[in-house]
Amino acid sequence: MKRNTLNRLIFLLLSTLSAILFSTTVLAQTDININNANIIHFGSDVTVAPQQTVENALAIGGMVTIQEGARVTQTAIAVDGDVILEKGARVDGDVYTVGGKIITAQGATIGGASSTVFENGRWGMHGVRQRRFGNFIFRYLFNVAFHLLNILIGTIIGILILLWRRNFLPSLAATISQYPLQCGLWGLGGLFAVLLLVILLAVSLIGIPLLPLVALLVAITVLVGNLGVALWLGQRTLSATGRSPIQKFLIGMLILALIGLIPVLGGLVLSVVNILGFGAILAGLLGKRRSQVVQDEHP
Numbered sequence: 001m002k003r004n005t006l007n008r009l010i011f012l013l014l015s016t017l018s019a020i021l022f023s024t025t026v027l028a029q030t031d032i033n034i035n036n037a038n039i040i041h042f043g044s045d046v047t048v049a050p051q052q053t054v055e056n057a058l059a060i061g062g063m064v065t066i067q068e069g070a071r072v073t074q075t076a077i078a079v080d081g082d083v084i085l086e087k088g089a090r091v092d093g094d095v096y097t098v099g100g101k102i103i104t105a106q107g108a109t110i111g112g113a114s115s116t117v118f119e120n121g122r123w124g125m126h127g128v129r130q131r132r133f134g135n136f137i138f139r140y141l142f143n144v145a146f147h148l149l150n151i152l153i154g155t156i157i158g159i160l161i162l163l164w165r166r167n168f169l170p171s172l173a174a175t176i177s178q179y180p181l182q183c184g185l186w187g188l189g190g191l192f193a194v195l196l197l198v199i200l201l202a203v204s205l206i207g208i209p210l211l212p213l214v215a216l217l218v219a220i221t222v223l224v225g226n227l228g229v230a231l232w233l234g235q236r237t238l239s240a241t242g243r244s245p246i247q248k249f250l251i252g253m254l255i256l257a258l259i260g261l262i263p264v265l266g267g268l269v270l271s272v273v274n275i276l277g278f279g280a281i282l283a284g285l286l287g288k289r290r291s292q293v294v295q296d297e298h299p
Helices: 002-028 133-164 168-178 180-202 208-237 245-259 265-286
Strands: 031-034 038-042 046-048 053-060 064-066 071-079 083-085 094-098 102-104 114-117
Touching: 038 046, 046 053, 046 071, 053 064, 053 180, 064 071, 071 083, 071 180, 071 208, 083 094, 094 208, 114 208, 133 168, 133 208, 133 245, 168 180, 168 208, 168 245, 168 265, 180 208, 180 265, 208 245, 208 265, 245 265
Parallel strands: 038 053, 046 064, 053 071, 064 083, 071 094, 083 102, 094 114
Antiparallel strands: 031 038
16 A cells, blocks of 8 residues: 555656656747737746837746837736846836846836735745856855745644644645645646636736735645645654654654755755645645545544
8 A cells, every 4th residue: 555655656756747847848938929919938038129019028937128118018027037127118007026026227117016026035946947057056045045934934834723723734634645646636737727827817907916816825825735745744754643743744844844955856846745735725625535634643
């Protein structure tokens, strides 16, 4: 039984990593240009050339650069990147960044609102994407600090959940233990659904204000799902029934903290953890998978 579970987990890990690498490669090569007016890039930068006029400029996993004299008539959005307006550049509508900054040169104008979300941090695969090798050490140390802060906050939240709703996290852990492959598939499906939702919201004026709310909901869902994964890891590590759920949860969070310190590979593993936890939450919310709570204590 344990060997079958291990085999399923190994298969899930390999398939998830393959899907991430494949989707990243495909998306990085995917440029969408709607009527030469709406430019959407995945995994690469968007550049609006001098004197060029477009309606919307959206980069997911890249920067948006509006060069001198260029104009965006509606919105400019960068997810995990900066929006840069060079001298004389103009955005008639709104400018948003998620995980980046808004940089405006002298003479650049923004006609609408401007907002940043997670300006000083990277959410998702921490430590994987580096623009310049010279900044690697700085970004690595910053990502480590940000990761450890997330671990600390997650640990506090997890303990409070275990004290308040004793069966919630054990139920997630049991779902992951019994259906790891299904949770991974749910997580991957949810990830692509979120990307599709972001695109749909980004190209509509009504949906743009909802982007920060979507990012917040996804971040909360991933965080709670990761707490379930941490408890499951603790259960696998401390198989003795005499250990309390809180003790097992703390061990699991310690494991996640150590994994996050590994450059590149740690980010990939944490991405798998994110997908697994996200899928467990979706499976529980949608009622597709029901599992009995694994009892950690003697009856």
